[in-house]
Amino acid sequence: MRKKMLALVMAAAMAAGSLAGCGGTSSGTGTGTAPSDRTAAAGTEVSKQENSQETLAGELAKPKSNVLVAGIAEPEHEDRLGLVQPIANNDAMRGIMPGIENLFHYNSGTVEGWLIDEWTVSDDGMIYDWHIREDVKFHDGSQLTAEVVKWNLQYALDNGVTAISIKEMEVIDDNNLRVTLDEKNPLFLDTLATGLFGFVFSKEAYDKNGEEWCYKNPIGTGAYQFDSWDHGTQVVWVANEDYWGDGPYLDGITYKWFESKATAIASYINGDVQVLFNTDLDIHKEVCSSLDPRNAEQVISKAPNNIFYIWMDGNDPGSPFHDVRVRKAFCYAIDTDAIVNDLFEGFRRATTNQPSYAGSQYFNEDIVGYDYDPEKAKELLQEAGYGNGFTYTIQCRTGTPYDMYVPAIQAYLANVGINLEVNYLEGTAFNAVMYESFAGTIFTNPASFAPNEFGRMRERFSRGNIESFGYKDIYFSDAYFDYFDQAKAADSTAEAADYYKKAMKEAIDTDCSIMVLYADHSCTMKYSFVTDTGLEAAPNNQWFPSAAKFTE
Amino acid sequence: MAKYITSKVIQAVVVLFIISFATFMLLSYMPGDMAVAMAGDATPAQVAAMRAEMGLDRPVSVQFVDWLSKAVRGDFGYSYYYNDEVSHVILKPLERTMILGVVSLAISFFVGIFLGVIAGMYRGTWMDDLISVIANMGIAAPQFWIGIILIYLLSMQNGYFPIEGYVDPYRDFGEFVRYSVLPVITLSIPSVAAITRQARSAVLETIGQDYVRTARAKGLKKSIIIIKHVLKNAMMPVITLLGLRVRLVFGGSVIVEQIFNINGMGRVMSKAINMQDTNMAQCCVLIIGIVVIISTLMVDILYGVLDPRIRDKKGE
Numbered sequence: 052m053r054k055k056m057l058a059l060v061m062a063a064a065m066a067a068g069s070l071a072g073c074g075g076t077s078s079g080t081g082t083g084t085a086p087s088d089r090t091a092a093a094g095t096e097v098s099k100q101e102n103s104q105e106t107l108a109g110e111l112a113k114p115k116s117n118v119l120v121a122g123i124a125e126p127e128h129e130d131r132l133g134l135v136q137p138i139a140n141n142d143a144m145r146g147i148m149p150g151i152e153n154l155f156h157y158n159s160g161t162v163e164g165w166l167i168d169e170w171t172v173s174d175d176g177m178i179y180d181w182h183i184r185e186d187v188k189f190h191d192g193s194q195l196t197a198e199v200v201k202w203n204l205q206y207a208l209d210n211g212v213t214a215i216s217i218k219e220m221e222v223i224d225d226n227n228l229r230v231t232l233d234e235k236n237p238l239f240l241d242t243l244a245t246g247l248f249g250f251v252f253s254k255e256a257y258d259k260n261g262e263e264w265c266y267k268n269p270i271g272t273g274a275y276q277f278d279s280w281d282h283g284t285q286v287v288w289v290a291n292e293d294y295w296g297d298g299p300y301l302d303g304i305t306y307k308w309f310e311s312k313a314t315a316i317a318s319y320i321n322g323d324v325q326v327l328f329n330t331d332l333d334i335h336k337e338v339c340s341s342l343d344p345r346n347a348e349q350v351i352s353k354a355p356n357n358i359f360y361i362w363m364d365g366n367d368p369g370s371p372f373h374d375v376r377v378r379k380a381f382c383y384a385i386d387t388d389a390i391v392n393d394l395f396e397g398f399r400r401a402t403t404n405q406p407s408y409a410g411s412q413y414f415n416e417d418i419v420g421y422d423y424d425p426e427k428a429k430e431l432l433q434e435a436g437y438g439n440g441f442t443y444t445i446q447c448r449t450g451t452p453y454d455m456y457v458p459a460i461q462a463y464l465a466n467v468g469i470n471l472e473v474n475y476l477e478g479t480a481f482n483a484v485m486y487e488s489f490a491g492t493i494f495t496n497p498a499s500f501a502p503n504e505f506g507r508m509r510e511r512f513s514r515g516n517i518e519s520f521g522y523k524d525i526y527f528s529d530a531y532f533d534y535f536d537q538a539k540a541a542d543s544t545a546e547a548a549d550y551y552k553k554a555m556k557e558a559i560d561t562d563c564s565i566m567v568l569y570a571d572h573s574c575t576m577k578y579s580f581v582t583d584t585g586l587e588a589a590p591n592n593q594w595f596p597s598a599a600k601f602t603e
Numbered sequence: 604m605a606k607y608i609t610s611k612v613i614q615a616v617v618v619l620f621i622i623s624f625a626t627f628m629l630l631s632y633m634p635g636d637m638a639v640a641m642a643g644d645a646t647p648a649q650v651a652a653m654r655a656e657m658g659l660d661r662p663v664s665v666q667f668v669d670w671l672s673k674a675v676r677g678d679f680g681y682s683y684y685y686n687d688e689v690s691h692v693i694l695k696p697l698e699r700t701m702i703l704g705v706v707s708l709a710i711s712f713f714v715g716i717f718l719g720v721i722a723g724m725y726r727g728t729w730m731d732d733l734i735s736v737i738a739n740m741g742i743a744a745p746q747f748w749i750g751i752i753l754i755y756l757l758s759m760q761n762g763y764f765p766i767e768g769y770v771d772p773y774r775d776f777g778e779f780v781r782y783s784v785l786p787v788i789t790l791s792i793p794s795v796a797a798i799t800r801q802a803r804s805a806v807l808e809t810i811g812q813d814y815v816r817t818a819r820a821k822g823l824k825k826s827i828i829i830i831k832h833v834l835k836n837a838m839m840p841v842i843t844l845l846g847l848r849v850r851l852v853f854g855g856s857v858i859v860e861q862i863f864n865i866n867g868m869g870r871v872m873s874k875a876i877n878m879q880d881t882n883m884a885q886c887c888v889l890i891i892g893i894v895v896i897i898s899t900l901m902v903d904i905l906y907g908v909l910d911p912r913i914r915d916k917k918g919e
Contacts (some may be wrong), residue, residue, distance in 0.1 A: 131686055282866055283870060310864070311747075313747075314863070317754050317755070318766050318767060321759050479633065480633070486647050486650060
């Protein structure tokens, strides 16, 4: 109990930190792996906590009721629960997944059918023939048909979704839909499977009740049906006894958003919350110091959620970073290994020298990158005419992890004579910089894996797209763009991966266009009695809770 | 008194106008806007489309006049973050914050006065020392810390109360009480502490007055002296303080609602400001302004009720 008190007091200190706009730091742990069947295939690790401080031999917790309560220690950003396809962020996704299903599921790089049970692709990769599962009904009793799927995709397209580009859709019959693409896209199904665009809502509910009603009353096909939504705090789902698939095995699922990390920790330690998404080092530390390791199982994704970068304004002729030698010196001056292993204690983060991760088909083994070498950095700065250093500004968001790694970077750069001034910005102000231009400064920000590293880089850093963002201030060579164009036009993901690797070799080793800091993986914490949540299979900290159950 | 109230209402309208203008301008000139805040991974073209849909591409002055002309007719506009009319969205959170706030103020008033009178009456004794120390601690302790400690002691240790959440009183009154105890205590402790200290000082000041000594000499019972002579006269500064606490209770709701995961007005307001949801933020600020103005007005009226000299002066 003393440990619980300590955890809570620490959590209170963290709350103070968060109220003051800065986060706490942490101490670390090691992990042992015990992969489950689906884990290995899915590219995630389930680890039983080995607490470096002290392994607690407490009781194995039991569920308090037959309702699973999941949560996240982050303020909610969901502005709607229904018709989510066009909304820009996917924070609502986990909250609606008990009741709303996707056309496809994504399982560690492999697209699997879900509401679409069979499909074929034409040789030129432009036409997809989908067969829609026949026995599926929405919670309002209406039938899932090809017409409904078409309407959902059209709704996304009509409301500004650009990640999928469809020329036309033809309903063949009730269960067959032909989709013709506008342009070749080897990531079409991946994009549907990992984003909000493939979620399916009841057309009948829309026709009957209108759009605004549907925002607040998500009617899907999932194992749980919508009960209530208290905006910003929780959404409640109850068992759908007429579910077409296996399940439900629980009476309900409640998904909570906690603005206070301390409250989330207390709720988890108390057993009121049994699954906690996107846990960070603070939560990990506090929970593991209070609970038996079996009550703090962790699912860490093998594919990162994000990769953190420093974006340099190489395209600005007035910037020191216009010179590739300065960009390279910058990279050599920073010890990313120490940042990952000492500062973040290796929790959830891993070093990588490119916008990918070891084991991915997009990972280029030939990329050398920039190992920490301050002497070489000084030499390069001398050659570039900056032997006496220079002063520059980095723009970053407030809060963790920026308040941890940016000061470390400042210290590393000071060693080679670069005086880095930090401009901390709140989210909206930072976004404004990102959308306009950051010339005259550098900035640091993560890029997510949606649907994977190629998809993300394609969306932001390829010809035709980069011009629209502040990212246009980054220097990329013609060779890079040419390789990327070829990757975009590839017939298969394997071919796309080859070109992607070449493009990254140009961007990292030749031009040093961007600096890769580290890969940030997701970590979900759960009680061991919670099983079959699909956490192990899902990407980007998602889950597939239709088969979730409590196991003795 | 009617003339006095009328002049106060006119002042209130001017104050509300200034508050709403200042809030609107501050939100408008903050870097970024709601379209950017909600954009997430959207492309700049999508952001521009969102901006046009929200009317954010118009000059700020036009936006303000548009908002003001609707607001005076009771239309607080549409919240693009909540996808609903502001007046619809705000009702439930406002109700929750008001219920918790009113209960907290009532507790603060009665408990604070009770403890203050005890401390004042028994000045220099162990009771006075104990109450004074506790009151000082209550003032010094940060609210989020109080909340966390209460969660540990009363939820995690003993399971008496839930860690977080809220149940509406008309849905299940018993559960409402169970869920509200910790937030109300957290909200009340600083106010109880402040009122206790104020009441103690006021009682000490009053107790030495000639009319109290006379009452004692007349052989009146101690309880009658306290209620009729001491308390009534000691109430003035306490009521002033209570009026000020209304503002602090509303301000404190932001933290309390965050700790106890309650979707109240404090939380809505903080979200609205973060997301630069101007219509919603304006509405929240106006509500707080109105509550503060009404509470100040009520304090003024109560002065008159408690002290006929003031009433007569105002009535002139």
